[in-house]
Amino acid sequence: MKFTLSWLKDHLDTDKSVDELATTLSAIGLEVEGVEDPAKMLGAFKIARIVEAKKHPNADKLQVVQVEIAKGQPLMEVVCGAPNARAGLVSVFAPLGTYIPGSKITLEKKPVRGVVSNGMMCSAAELELSEESDGILDLPAEWADKVGEAYIDAAGLNDPIIEVKLTPNRPDCTGVRGIARDLAAAGMGTLKPEPKLGAVEGKSECPIDIKLEFSKETANACPIFAGRLVKGVKNGPSPAWVQNRLKAAGLRPINALVDVTNYISLDRGRPLHVYDADKLRGAIRARLGKAGENFVALDGKEYAVDDTMCVIADDNGLLGLAGIMGGEASGSTEATTNVFIESAYFDPLRTAATGRKVGLQTDARYRFERGVDPASERPGLDLATDMILQFCGGEPTKAKVAGKEPIEERVIPFSYARVEKLSGVKLTDDEIAKTLKALGFTVAGKPDAAKVTVPTWRPDVHGSADLVEEVVRIAGLDRIPATPLPRTGGITRAVLTDKQKRARRARRLLATRGFVEAVTWSFIPKEEATHFGGGAPELDLGNPISVEMSSMRPSLLPGLLTAVTRNRNRGASDVALFELGQAYRGEKPEDQYLSAAGVRAGTSHLSGAGRHWDGNAKPVDAFDVKADVFAALFSLGVDPTKAQITRDAPHWYHPGRSGALKLGPKTVLAYFGEIHPATLKALDVEAPVSAFEIFLDALPPEKKKSRAKPALAVSDLLPVTRDLAFIVPKDVPAGDVVKAAANSDKVLIRAVNVFDVFEGGSLAAEGKKSIAIEVTLQPATETLTDQAIETITQKIITDVRKATGGDLRS
């Protein structure tokens, strides 16, 4: 919403500066986006008259002109290249030092082909008044009297433009008068009374009938339609002041009749429409559209309507989309002599829905969908008639009104104490009542049980909280005293849930392992989602911003893997990235799960990546990420050595070099392993890449142990170790050997460590391998005898054989 200061002053009697007004507007909820002050930009440009024009001595296309820049002062010599520069021409002069906005230069004193120019004669383009740059401004000859005046003063352009960003609850401020009312309430001046109109109501009846053709259910689409015919108008350009204001507001002047409707829309927030009455056939009807109907609107485009849309029609068919845009065929032109003015109320919701459906945003829709003042049809019609009579002459008929204003009187019971209760600021009863009245509310009754009637132009005010807002925003939010929020207790207690704590801990733990945390998009390309087990139709966006962001991610890995490639394309191939965030198994809240996932690409090991004098880093493998998973789980209070490791990681992992970490058959804590070569190919990622996914929701809750730690049990006796090597079938997992050994004596055996795996030589031919373990025995009460050690060793050998079929290597 843009308007000028002088326009505002039509409604507001004020001596405040534009800066004060702008500051207040922003403070009371009418946010000023900008103030454009022509005086700051164009103040230096003066009306001047060329007294004499001679050819430039050294250039064919230039002239040297003598310019009168102020009455009774010596003439200025100026070099001018404009073809229209001639003696007697009244134009605009810019002295040296002036910034020329159109050409973005500041004038300096320097000779032009040997002649010093003491300034510049300017074109409209140089002042950014229009695109016209063919010659210097050619002002009316009688402006010779104004020589020396600032051009913007003479041309009526010295009028700061204020732009306000309106919130959707304030339709009343889509008109300058509404803004003036708010400013007046806020102490920025006095709201002027409505101007007196001339004789707008004619003697004859309006010959054009108006019909509202709705069912009872749809009658609210257009509850009132007022109209009036003005005969014998002479259409043409509207007065300069109207055109200047429309231009300042960002509208293009068209002709007087149309400009009047646009002006009142901006001045009062009251949209209107004018028809060339000679192009209408029969009665004007407001009704719902019918499937198959269409029309060409004022923008020259054809629109099809349906039976949810409110339209205006006559006997020939559609005239326009109600409250959005009129039709081209029935619009007023320079040739219009009989004009029919429409001033109606259209339902906000239906107007909004229609506008969205046909994809049209117009100034009329903007106002109707926010809620035009339902009492404004007759006043708006009369104001339009008055302006048309002033600008175009003609003979008005009586107004014709179909239907009735949809005014529902809203009376809000209000206790003034509510203001302090909600806002914390104590205002006097007087101030509260005065503020409400200044905004147009009617206040009756005592402060503890008042009845406040809402003005028709405020559809946004429904309850006492709304009244508090009105009072407080006008009183000034800076008057609200900052008040400490009472502490809930003494010292702050921990507030995070166990899951939140774990997420925090996992994040920092993974970073200690050299991972860099990424945050990638929740939506990914559909084919990637499908590849990772997602891509279900219910997880596809209906209106994605691009195909690259169209399907909710089933896993964090696709985002991380494609980030690996992007980094590789920027020259970084040894990348370790992780993300901790949500992914989606389905559309329900419980289908959203929290995952910590990481990828290691190239040689990005825990100990470092790339080549190094002390040993080059190897390509990453499944064990790098297994170690990450184990470290993360340990830090989250879950002992991963107690979980099973199975081979059934999902298909995006390498089938032979990956694993799943489970507690029971259904609870998957994590997957880890090399990424499947086919997955890498599908996502255009270069091998090797290993990855893991940890499912934070699946982790068993941490046991609430006593904070006190159990007593430390240490034995003074030295531990004993024994090395045992077993020959087992090739497909026996080392884990089985370790487990069998460890379970042989849960008291004495403290640790079992695999220190060698050998699959080569003659063993390979037999389909076998050797697994060597180191068993650590920790005696508790007495040193183990050789006999006792031998007994345990034999039991281990027997148990391992039983579990794996393996024999001690001889």
Place this chain on the structure above:
Amino acid sequence: MTETRTDLTKLESDLLAEISGAGDLAALDAVRVSTLGKKGRVSELMSKLGSLPPEERKSFGQTVNILKTKVAEALDARKSDLEAAALDERLKTERADVTLPVRLGPVAEGRIHPVSQVLDEVIEIFADMGFSVAEGPDIETDEMNFDKLNIPAEHPARQDHDTFYFSPKADGSRLLLRTHTSPVQIRTMVSQKPPIRIIAPGRVYRMDSDQTHTPMFHQVEGLVIDETTHMGHLKWVLQEFCKAFFEVDEVKMRFRASHFPFTEPSMEVDIGAEAIGKPGQWLEILGCGMVHPNVLRNCGLDPEKYQGFAFGVGLDRLTMLKYGIPDLRSFFSGDLKWLSHYGFSMLDVPTLGGGLSS
């Protein structure tokens, strides 16, 4: 006797000469064996003791013992000298090029994303004011994201949200990606009795993409519901938050009236850019207000009894302001160079006691 003494004197000077003449530890050991060993020359002297007349035995014994001690000391001294010389010799050959680079290790390389770090900071501040952390799903219903928040269908405010929708179901309903964290307000109020103090951080989504907008970003919602909390408390909480977050003693703040369907009265809040070292500008940082009576009613709370405030702030924007990060889009690029540069060490755990950013 005299002859014997003369012999002993000579023997001593011979032996000491041999010891000092031993060129290395092996030679020295040979000397030791040939003197103090079982059949060594000094040991043999002792064996002569029995053949001497009793009156000479005592003085001879003493003399030999003195000799023995002198020789042993000389051997030890020579041994130390030779060992020191040998060590010197060895150390001359042992040289590492200590200018060779070492790997810095994972702690130097790992990074926490700026948004995660700032969220930890924000939680730290609000935890001190008694706020816990609530969460909600990204995939929401119209009811939670709009209706219950007093944003009716077809209202222009609803269109302003540029919502991502999923495909319509058979019954015409369609789910959406939450456009703000405000649905968590609703979820909290329907599941929890006042008094309520929560913040709700999370991802939100809008169909918007340019230099300053991304289709996904992060918000933090705040909500306080009880019987007395008013706009003055809201102001104080935001002022304290800004001071704590930007780690300055004073933050200039400007409260402007505004409109959000779910709050009434509503305010927008600007901070003076002095807080981030750029004086003379105002920066819009958040929207807030008193929870709208309709929203309270929609959650089964009586607006005559309960009241409180809500606010929503862009986490990414806070991050950019505090840490001088220019481009929002880079937040989600997974670019290692960007993350390494703008990310944080995992050891920089924000605490109120130790400082949020130091």
